[in-house]
Amino acid sequence: MLNPALPGLPPQNRLLAGQAPVIAGERPSTRWHGATNGIRFLPMPALTLAPGLVYHPDYLDRPAQENLLAALRGITRAAPLYVPRMPRTGKPFSVRMTNCGALGWVSDVDGYRYQPTHPETGAPWPPMPGQILRAWEELSGYPHPPDACLVNFYEPSARMGLHQDKDEEEFDAPVVSLSLGDTALFRYGGLDRKDPTKSVRLRSGDAIVFGGPARLIHHGIDRLLPGTSDLLPQGGRLNLTLRRVKVPL
Numbered sequence: 001m002l003n004p005a006l007p008g009l010p011p012q013n014r015l016l017a018g019q020a021p022v023i024a025g026e027r028p029s030t031r032w033h034g035a036t037n038g039i040r041f042l043p044m045p046a047l048t049l050a051p052g053l054v055y056h057p058d059y060l061d062r063p064a065q066e067n068l069l070a071a072l073r074g075i076t077r078a079a080p081l082y083v084p085r086m087p088r089t090g091k092p093f094s095v096r097m098t099n100c101g102a103l104g105w106v107s108d109v110d111g112y113r114y115q116p117t118h119p120e121t122g123a124p125w126p127p128m129p130g131q132i133l134r135a136w137e138e139l140s141g142y143p144h145p146p147d148a149c150l151v152n153f154y155e156p157s158a159r160m161g162l163h164q165d166k167d168e169e170e171f172d173a174p175v176v177s178l179s180l181g182d183t184a185l186f187r188y189g190g191l192d193r194k195d196p197t198k199s200v201r202l203r204s205g206d207a208i209v210f211g212g213p214a215r216l217i218h219h220g221i222d223r224l225l226p227g228t229s230d231l232l233p234q235g236g237r238l239n240l241t242l243r244r245v246k247v248p249l
């Protein structure tokens with residue numbers, strides 16, 4: 001039950017003054033910022049960068065980031081990060097990848113696709129941890145859970161060129177993306193590759209959601225800002241990209 005005094009406002013825009021929020025199902029540690037003296041909580045506002053493109057700064061606080069990182073360590077033990085390759089040319093990506101969930105996004109000389117198993121070990125992807133499913137529930141506004149969670153690991157020099165997330169996905173569902181570790185310069189543009197672009201710094205714990213009119217925008221990572229986070233002991237950045245996939249008939 002949300003605060004009845006503030007009907008209709010999305011959680012990130014609620015501001016409760018004069019009383020501590022008592023909201024069943026909410027986890028104040030990851031959603032509420034400001035004084036924790038029981039009197040006033042100030043939510044970090046979500047920022048709409050373009051229609052359908054919503055940026056949630058500090059979505060995960062430090063304990064939540066550490067908790068998610070521990071879950072990711074389990075995932076990379078079961079499904080090791082591997083070097084994906086570009087379709088046709090076989091050129092290696094600078095980003096290493098793995099997945100969790102029923103389906104994983106993979107890329108090799110044959111193209112981009114979703115598949116239920118790791119391309120090198122042949123094992124099914126590990127299940128999506130609860131923290132990731134909860135983030136999707138809180139951020140996506142979509143009534144069904146994600147099928148695929150792509151885990152991208154960026155070394156300090158890694159980047160990702162401008163692209164659209166436009167494979168076998170349900171485009172009615174947004175893409176939810178979580179960042180951990182070093183800050184990244186995220187570039188975003190429009191539906192046409194030649195549309196003007198802007199960039200935003202994604203820091204550890206930030207989330208960005210692209211849905212509706214922004215679902216198919218071009219985006220990429222220009223570069224990392226090394227040394228900006230001490231979450232990953234060796235530096236670098238982890239990104240989680242959650243998507244709904246069309247079930248093949």
Ligand SMILES: O=C(O)CCC(=O)C(=O)O
Pocket residue numbers: 150152160165177184186202219220221239241
């Ligand atoms: O690392 C990021 O923030 C973006 C990742 C991305 O665009 C993708 O995996 O499709």
Ligand SMILES: [Fe+2]
Pocket residue numbers: 163164165219
């Ligand atoms: Fe993408």
